Amino acid sequence: MALIAKAQEGSYQIAVLKYNGGGDWYANLETSLPNLIEFLNDKVEMNVWKEQAIVEASSSELFDYPFIHMTGHGNVVFSEEEADNLRTYLEGGGFLHIDDNYGMDPFIRQQLKKLFPNEPLVEIPFDHPIYHQKYDFNNGPPKIHEHDGNAPQGLGIMLNGRLAVFYTYESDLGDGWEDAEIHQDSEATREKAFQMGANIISYAFSGE
Numbered sequence: 001m002a003l004i005a006k007a008q009e010g011s012y013q014i015a016v017l018k019y020n021g022g023g024d025w026y027a028n029l030e031t032s033l034p035n036l037i038e039f040l041n042d043k044v045e046m047n048v049w050k051e052q053a054i055v056e057a058s059s060s061e062l063f064d065y066p067f068i069h070m071t072g073h074g075n076v077v078f079s080e081e082e083a084d085n086l087r088t089y090l091e092g093g094g095f096l097h098i099d100d101n102y103g104m105d106p107f108i109r110q111q112l113k114k115l116f117p118n119e120p121l122v123e124i125p126f127d128h129p130i131y132h133q134k135y136d137f138n139n140g141p142p143k144i145h146e147h148d149g150n151a152p153q154g155l156g157i158m159l160n161g162r163l164a165v166f167y168t169y170e171s172d173l174g175d176g177w178e179d180a181e182i183h184q185d186s187e188a189t190r191e192k193a194f195q196m197g198a199n200i201i202s203y204a205f206s207g208e
Contacts, residue, residue, distance in 0.1 A: 011046075011047040011048070011049075012046075012047070012048050012049065012065075012066055012067070012205065013048070013049040013051070013052075013053055013064070013065060014033065014037070014048060014049075014052060014053070014065060014066075014067040014068070014069065014201070015052060015053035015054065015055045015062075015064075015065040015067070015068050015069070016029065016033065016052055016053070016054050016055070016068075016069050016070070016071075017055060017056075017057060017068050017069065017070040017096070018054050018055065018056045018057070019056075019057055019070065019072075019076050019077070019078065019082075020057075020076075020077050020078075020079070020082075021074070021075040021076045021077030021107065022074055022075045022077075023072040023073065023074035023075045023076050023103075023104055023107065024072045024073055024074060024101075025070070025071070025072050027071050027072050027073060027101045027174070028071060028101065028174045028175065028177070028178055031177070031178045031179045031182070032071075032174045032175075032177040032178050033052045033069060033174075033177065034050070034052060035177045035178065035179065035194075036177045036194060036197045036198075036201075037049075037050055037052070038050075039177075039194040039197070039198060040197075040198055040201060043194075043198070044134055044198045044202065046198075046201070046202075046205075048201075053065060055068065056082075057078055057082035057083075057085060057086050058079070058081050058082045058085050059085070060085075062085060062086070062089045062094070063089060063092070063094070065094070066093075066094065066095060066204060066205060067095050067097065067201055067204045067205070068089075068094065068095065068096045068097070069097050069099070069174075070096060070097065070098045070099070070108075071098070071099045071100070071101045071104075071174045072101055072103075072104045073101050073102055073103035073104060074103050074104060074107065075104075075107045076104060076107040076108050076111050077107075077111065078111050078114060078115070083111075083114050083115050086115055087115050087116070090115075090157075090159060090164045090165065091159060091164075093207075094164070095163075095164060095165075095166070095203075095204035096164065096165045096166070097166050097167075097168070097200050097204070098165065098166070098167040098168070099167075099168045099171070099172065099173050099174045100167070100168065100169050100170070100171075100172070101172060101174055101175065102145070102147050102172065105169060108167070109121065112157065112165065112167075115157075115165075116157055116159075119157050119158070119159065120157075121155050121156070121157055121165075121167065122155065122156060122157075122158070123153055123154065123155055123156075124140075124154045124155065124156045124163065124166070126138055126139060126140055128163065129203055129208055130154070130163060130166060130199055130200060130203040131154070131199065132199075133198065133199040133202040133203055134195075134198060134199065134202060135195040135196070135198065135199055137195075137196060137199065140152060140153065140154050141153070141154045141168050141171040141173065141196055142171065142173075142176075142189075142192040142193065142196055143170070143171060144171055144172045144173060144175055144176040144185065144189060144192070144193050145171075145172040145175055145176075145183070147170050147172065148170065150170045151170065152168065152169065152170045152171035153168075153169045153170060153171075154166060154167070154168055154169075154171075155167040155168075155169060162207060163203070166200060168196075171196075173193045173196055173197055175193075176189060176190050176192070176193025176194070177190075177193055177194060177197060
């Protein structure tokens, strides 16, 4: 199945993945991606539709979106049907960004093994293009929230040489994209979150 980008008010629309298992897939839903989209259109001169979509893992509508964002704090479960659909989407050129909002890590790692049992989740080297789009991140993802105090990591799954799944762990970019008053992050911290988000989406759209 070919991946077709949905165009409406802009060239692309991006979507949030709705998943099962009890985790809060809707975390940060009201302001996080909308603020990032505003940054993309204003600061990076992209042409992204202002409204985010919500798509279920089993839906054929998944293939309408070149970029899928996934976040939450808890459990994630993909059925066999959902795993098959996500796998087909990713193998066909789709891109999944997973942002651990603190607590989903052990669950999403298990489900990624279900998706790609023979493709390891590896740390993405700092010279990868995803860290060097409009903005340079020479040490990987920025640290937005403390969580367990570990260094942030950018992990990924490569398919035929292409980064198809990018997992930001111990970073929490999505919280940095929310309205300033929600987490009281500094403007400098939020700017880093937006810049890294812009890099991720720029890479997803271009593949290079």
